[in-house]
Amino acid sequence: MPSPTILWLRRDLRLSDHPALVAAIGRGGPVIPVFIRDGQVDDMGAAPKWRLGLSLDDLAKRFEEKGSRLIFRSGEALDVLLKLVEETGATAVHWSRLYDSRSIDRDSKVKSALKDTGIEAVSHEGHVLHEPWTVETGTGGFYKVYTPYWKAVKDRDVPEPEATPSTVPAPDTWPSSETLEAWALGTSMRRGADVVARYVSVGEEAARGRLGSFMGHGIHSYSDERDRPDHDGTSRLSQHLALGEIGIRTVWHAAYRQLHDKGGAGPETFLKELVWRDFAWHLIHHTPHIRDTAWREEWAEFPWQKDNAEATKWKRGLTGEPIVDAGMRELYVTGYMHNRVRMIVASYLTKHLMTSWRVGHDWFEDCLVDHDPASNALGWQWSAGSGPDATPYFRVFNPQTQAEKFDPDGVYRKRWLDVDASDEAAAFYDAIPESWGLSPDDAYPERMIGLKEGRQRALDAYEDFKN
Numbered sequence: 520m521p522s523p524t525i526l527w528l529r530r531d532l533r534l535s536d537h538p539a540l541v542a543a544i545g546r547g548g549p550v551i552p553v554f555i556r557d558g559q560v561d562d563m564g565a566a567p568k569w570r571l572g573l574s575l576d577d578l579a580k581r582f583e584e585k586g587s588r589l590i591f592r593s594g595e596a597l598d599v600l601l602k603l604v605e606e607t608g609a610t611a612v613h614w615s616r617l618y619d620s621r622s623i624d625r626d627s628k629v630k631s632a633l634k635d636t637g638i639e640a641v642s643h644e645g646h647v648l649h650e651p652w653t654v655e656t657g658t659g660g661f662y663k664v665y666t667p668y669w670k671a672v673k674d675r676d677v678p679e680p681e682a683t684p685s686t687v688p689a690p691d692t693w694p695s696s697e698t699l700e701a702w703a704l705g706t707s708m709r710r711g712a713d714v715v716a717r718y719v720s721v722g723e724e725a726a727r728g729r730l731g732s733f734m735g736h737g738i739h740s741y742s743d744e745r746d747r748p749d750h751d752g753t754s755r756l757s758q759h760l761a762l763g764e765i766g767i768r769t770v771w772h773a774a775y776r777q778l779h780d781k782g783g784a785g786p787e788t789f790l791k792e793l794v795w796r797d798f799a800w801h802l803i804h805h806t807p808h809i810r811d812t813a814w815r816e817e818w819a820e821f822p823w824q825k826d827n828a829e830a831t832k833w834k835r836g837l838t839g840e841p842i843v844d845a846g847m848r849e850l851y852v853t854g855y856m857h858n859r860v861r862m863i864v865a866s867y868l869t870k871h872l873m874t875s876w877r878v879g880h881d882w883f884e885d886c887l888v889d890h891d892p893a894s895n896a897l898g899w900q901w902s903a904g905s906g907p908d909a910t911p912y913f914r915v916f917n918p919q920t921q922a923e924k925f926d927p928d929g930v931y932r933k934r935w936l937d938v939d940a941s942d943e944a945a946a947f948y949d950a951i952p953e954s955w956g957l958s959p960d961d962a963y964p965e966r967m968i969g970l971k972e973g974r975q976r977a978l979d980a981y982e983d984f985k986n
């Protein structure tokens with residue numbers, strides 16, 4: 520019998536549409552799926568790490584249904600893989616590629632060290648629609664602006680998703696595994712976990728269910744509804760896509776079929792949003808500093824404040840600006856925030872509060888169950904004005920006007936702020952740490968800063984900065 524293949528899983532926690540899994544099975548021998556808790560996992564924010572644990576639990580069951588197992592090991596990825604190779608007699612390691620600098624550094628070292636010991640080490644496509652280096656401008660560079668990027672890829676072929684394998688061949692004896700219980704990936708969520716758990720949807724089957732219902736109903740009204748936080752108008756696939764519980768090719772083809780069969784603005788707008796995700800990975804690949812420092816280097820000098828008391832109120836939904844506070848509470852209770860509201864709260868923090876986008880970026884990284892390193896970095900730098908294809912700094916969102924336009928009847932704000940009328944608003948007080956000292960009986964706070972005053976302060980700072 521051919522020797523075993525190790526399948527190293529990371530942000531590809533599914534069985535369908537999985538080129539690395541198909542290739543591992545295709546080698547003919549047993550497949551040993553492994554997830555490694557390395558430094559990258561330890562450094563994840565509280566909510567995404569907890570959400571990862573739920574996903575791994577689900578995936579382990581799916582492997583069992585296929586006659587296989589998911590092995591859990593912790594340590595440096597290379598050490599773990601070399602040890603597994605030695606223990607199992609595996610002659611190959613396969614995985615799905617990632618494109619952020621930390622993953623690239625780790626994976627390159629793993630690849631060359633495995634090859635040095637005569638082990639086949641193969642990375643596969645599948646995390647994005649188009650590999651970042653395959654989309655080039657006319658002069659051979661990478662794209663820094665979304666619209667030309669979209670034009671470059673919109674008619675490109677996307678490979679059809681691979682089918683789910685009927686079985687995953689098992690070795691005669693399994694290597695030992697640590698347990699998710701011992702890993703306790705949800706520890707930092709503390710009491711928030713019970714509340715956020717009511718809102719998450721976990722695993723491949725749930726992801727496929729969501730995709731199916733969105734293709735059946737939501738996609739055709741998507742272009743009209745996607746900006747309305749008071750409506751259920753988006754796919755809610757982000758937490759699944761972030762961990763690869765559903766393959767992006769699967770989502771692309773489903774939407775593409777809708778465009779082909781029924782036409783209309785909805786499917787095309789949705790495909791464009793999927794391409795924003797790809798664009799984010801394209802940028803993090805070509806400009807890895809997008810995650811840590813101002814993407815436009817001159818913006819490193821902008822007089823943003825570091826973390827501060829006003830930013831703390833922003834995090835806790837206590838700014839006195841209802842749409843901002845509603846968004847921040849939605850985030851804390853559900854681990855999710857509507858895209859329109861993400862843009863509003865990001866503009867408010869970086870402009871009205873003149874606080875660095877890094878503060879918001881790091882808070883989102885801690886709180887979002889759909890945290891994605893590429894989309895989060897792009898979303899923040901875009902909103903702050905320091906990023907690629909960014910909204911200009913002088914375009915300051917007025918949260919009140921935004922609220923009137925996108926939450927015209929106040930339904931969203933009521934849902935997250937009115938504790939007497941809404942269980943979800945009340946749940947905020949169950950989720951937050953007791954150390955915040957907040958009670959549902961507290962009066963809603965006064966505005967921290969006048970909207971005109973905050974806007975003017977930001978514009979004055981921008982004028983000084985330009986000159």
Ligand SMILES: Cc1cc2nc3c(=O)[nH]c(=O)nc-3n(C[C@H](O)[C@H](O)[C@H](O)COP(=O)(O)OP(=O)(O)OC[C@H]3O[C@@H](n4cnc5c(N)ncnc54)[C@H](O)[C@@H]3O)c2cc1C
Pocket residue numbers: 745753754755756757758760761792793794795796797799856857858859861862865883887889890891892894895896898899902
């Ligand atoms: C400040 C800020 C931070 C953000 N952080 C994240 C993050 O950590 N993780 C994340 O997945 N998205 C992030 N986004 C993008 C966007 O808000 C979410 O992808 C979207 O709200 C998810 O909801 P949905 O799945 O219902 O999206 P839908 O509207 O149904 O879109 C479908 C999919 O397209 C992708 N997508 C949609 N909009 C964007 C976008 N603007 N940028 C990149 N991809 C997009 C997502 O994968 C999404 O699941 C951020 C946006 C901003 C402004």
